[in-house]
Each structure stands twice: as C-alpha cells, then as structure tokens.
Amino acid sequence: MKKWFRIILAIGFTTLASASGRPPEVTDNYDVVIYGATSAGVTAAIQVQRMGRTAVILEPGRHIGGLTSGGLGSTDTGNKAVVGGLSREFYQRIKKYYDDPQVWRYESQADYARYRPQEDAMWTFEPHVAEMILRRMLEESGARVFFGERLERKNGVEKKKGRIRSIRMESGKRFEAAMFIDAGYEGDLMAAAGVSYTVGREANAQYGETLNGVQTVQDKYHQFIFPVDSYVRSGDASSGLLHGVDDSGPGPDGGADRRVQAYNYRLCVTDVKENQIPFAKPEGYDESRYELLLRTHEAGDTRVPLSIIMMPNRKTDINNNYAVSTDYIGQNYDYPDGDYGVREKIRQAHISYIQGLLWTLANHPRMPQAIRDQVKKWGWAKDEFLDTGHFPNQLYVREARRMVGEFVTTELTCRGLQPTPEPVGMGSYNMDSHHVQRYITAEGFVRNEGDVQVHPGGPYPISYSSLVPKKEQCKNLLVPVCLSASHIAYGTVRMEPVFMILGQSAATAAVRALEQKQAVQEVSYDWLRERLLQDGQILEYHPQ
Secondary structure (H helix, E strand, O other): OHHHHHHHHHHHHHHHHHHOOOOOOOEEEEEEEEEOOEHHHHHHHHHHHHOOOOEEEEEOOOOOEHHHOOOOOEOOOOOHHHOOHHHHHHHHHHHHHHOOHHHOOOOOHHHOOOOOOOOOOOOEOOHHHHHHHHHHHHHHHOOEEEEOOOEOOOOOEEEEOOEEEEEEEOOOOEEEEEEEEEOOOOOHHHHHOOOOEEOOEOOHHHHOOOOOOOOOOOOOOOOOOOOOEOEEEOOEEEEEEOOOOEOOOOOOOOOOEOOOOOOEOOEOEEOOHHHEEOOOOOOOOOHHHHHHHHHHHHOOOOOOOEEEEEEHHHEEEEEEOOOOOOOOOOOOOOOOOOOHHHHHHHHHHHHHHHHHHHHHHHHOOOOOHHHHHHHOOOEEEOOOOOOOOOOOOOOEOOOOOEEOOOOOEOHHHHOOOOOOOOEEEEEOOOEEEOOOEEEEOOOOEEEEEOOEEEOOOOOEEEEHHHOOOOOOOOOOEEOOOOOOEOHHHHHHHOOHHHHHHHHHHHHHHHHHHHHHOOOHHHOOHHHHHHHHHHOOOOOOOOOO
16 A cells, blocks of 8 residues: 555656646656656566666656557467566466456456466456556556656756766656666657667668568558549549548658558447447548548448457457558658657547547448448447546557667568577567558559568567667667667567566666666676576577
C-alpha cells in the first residue's frame, strides 16, 4: 500500500505543478531516469528496482503500458518460446488473473477459445486488465511514476563530457540521474540528447536488403481488389484527388523516402448490449474523407474492412484490414519530428477519422446493408478507457524515429544471414510494415503501397549494440524502443513483448554501468549475459 501511495503522490504533484504554470525549478535525483511509461519503460523501472537501485518513470500522458494497455490486447508474439524474463512474467500474470472464474462477466472461460488452462501464460486480454497488472508490478517494485510530464525538447537536456546530467520537463521539474533510458515510442529524449537517428525507409542498397524502401511490386496485402478511381469526379483529373491520395508518384522500387508506415488505434468494442455504447457520428464529420471507402464497396468489395480479434468478456482488439480501414495512410509523415502541437493535431485527426469510419460502416446508406448490419452489432465497451470517452488512449505509433547506433539491426541479421553480436533478447515476428502511401496508377486508379509481411525464418537475436548510441554521442543513455534498426527490421522488432524484453535488458546494463562507473558502451557482455540468463531472458533458441 505504501509503495502504491508513492505512485499516487507522484501523480498528484505533477498535476498541481502543471496546472499552476511553471514552478520554481525542483531537482529530483535517481539512479535511473526512464522517459516513457510504455511496456518497455515499465519493465525497465521494475528491473532497476529489483537490482537494488532507484528508478523513476516520466510519462507525458496519464497511463502506463503504452499499446499493451492501450487497446492492443492481441499480442503479436511470433514464437512464444523466446519470450522470457519480465515480459513473460507479465503474460503469466495475465493468465493467473483469468484463471479466476469470477472475472468472466460476459462469457465463461470455456466459451473463450484462447483461454487454455494448461498453458503458463495468456496472450490476449482486456485493456484495463493489462494496465492494472502493470501498475501492480510497479507498485511491488517501488518505482516512482510522474504523469503529465513532457520533456522540454529544445533545451531540456543538460550534457557534460558526453553524458546526460539532467533533463527538464515543460512543468519546470528537473531530474538528475547517473543513467537514462528513452522508452518512448517517439525517441524524444534520444533526439534531444543529440543522438543520430533516421525517419522513413532506407533504400534496399544501403544495408543490402530486399524488403526495404518503396514496395510497389510486393503489394498484395490489404489492397484494392476492384478498380477505384482516384479523382473527385471519376475520370476527371481536373476535379482533384480524393482524400488521402498522393499524386507525386510512389518513387522507384526499393528506393528510400521519408514516409512512415500508417498509424491507427487498436479498438476495444463489444457486442454485449448491456456493456455497449453505439458508434456516434463525430463532430465535424466530413463524408469526403470516406469516399475511397464508399467507392471500394460500391465497386464490389463485400468484406467488412476490420480485423476483429476477440478478447475475453466479448470484447475485441480491432486492427486494420483490407484496402480502406482503420490505418490512416499517409497522414502521419510529420509526426516523428513534429512538435507537441503538430502531434496532437495528427492524433486528433486519427481519432476523428476512425470514429467517422465506424459510423460510416454502420450507418451510411452507400454502404452495403450486410456490412452495416454486421458493424452495428458492435459498440464501445462501457468499462474501458473511462477517461477518454471509451476510445483508446494510445495512438499506435508503429514507427517514428529510429536510432542509428553502434550496430544497426537489418533484414540480414533478422534472417540470420549476418551475425548478431552480443544478444540481449530475441524477436521472431514477421518483418512487417503497414502501408505507407496511396498513389495513382497509370490508369488513374488508387493503389496502396508499403505493406510487407515476410517471416524471418525463425527466432533471431537482437544485439545490445542496437540499444546504445555511438559512444561519442552519449555515454549514459539506452534506447530499447526507438532502437537502431532499419525500417524493415524494425517491423519485426517493434512488438510489445520484445519491447518489454529490451526494456529489462537495457535497465540491467544501466545498473551495471552505474555500479562500474562505465559508459553503457563499455559494459562487460559476459557479465550482462550471465545476469540476463539468471533473470530469465532467452538469448538463444533451441527448438525441441
């Protein structure tokens, strides 16, 4: 109870400080400061505390867990055998929670196909359950969390002799530490500290890859299956383009660009009427934003354009599916480097777009009746996301900045075609990118571009050197989320269980560097490997 009270106190202090404008600068000192309460940030804080050191998480929002508690209840695991350490402990706690028959309010354990009594972990869950369990894990560790704390990005990082000395928040509060971890999806601390990074897609030639860059040849997934005209008046280029279509051309196949794969929200809805709120038409609804959707179905596509994955208690994790869906393609290019105002506009545009999409699917007279009938069965879950109008609180930032560090993870290392030095965790999911743009074909029709889904061939190791900057840039920062990886390699690394794994490994190295008074680049890998294995991390895969 006392530990949990510490978290509550942190919430209260930050709220008061922010509400009253910038207070006099106050300095807090910890062993490790973690920016971002994503799943990686949570496991990093817990690991620091379990190793006998003090950790604090600074979270710009009001929740912990990032996508894990923000709607992505259907865990993208790949091979579950390589999920170890605190990451597996979280999924084991999920299983223990659902072992209790009393928590099944709207269906029984037996009715839910993904509840398997004989397994040690469970990989699907309701959003509020994930956040509750992560909060309990933090409570037990004693780590502190300050909510509503955004980094002063222009001049909020104080460095001396290649080390971060302190970081200052927009509230005026200042935090000192020996070690820092950037666990945010955007890489703001990394960038503000002067660490090299990239945004967008590298050319295939840069790292000898085949799946990077523009992908107009490999475009079979989530694609238009009937011709759909690109122009406001069909066949009339002078009438202008439909919303979301880019007339600049896709670029040369395999070539580099600054475009970013599409974002969306992972949606928790339910078909249980007593726990349901109907989809409403959002304020400022603009039918022209959905003309591509309407034309797609008028052309003959009869599929419901949603990937509906069932969670416990008759709830869902809904993801993008087919040609026009919840991915707001091409509308996020300014997000990674954008200031907070730019990002908020993009976030609100995504919310409005998705709310309007669901209303259109359920109600618009130009939608096929069969689709309307299917979508109307669903509504927002009353018992989820209570402080955001039952809409998820976390934008799915699939990719933003990516560090260019000591070692770059690429398609070749994921496929096992090049060696990976000093592994500190493993991934196994598809090399996966959602679409990046919509362009016009020579015939005047719309095509989506950028989707890649290729299996790496099995589990692969992730290098410690992908978590640390170049030594001359920063000696006391680790980056387990916006790590050093090419666009297509990041597409497989960027899964929530892997972020938890890398958060724990980064924290382990941070504590060791602190205790040995070393740069993070100088940590003994032999020691690190032994400690990670002791703590349950999986560093090698040996199929049974």
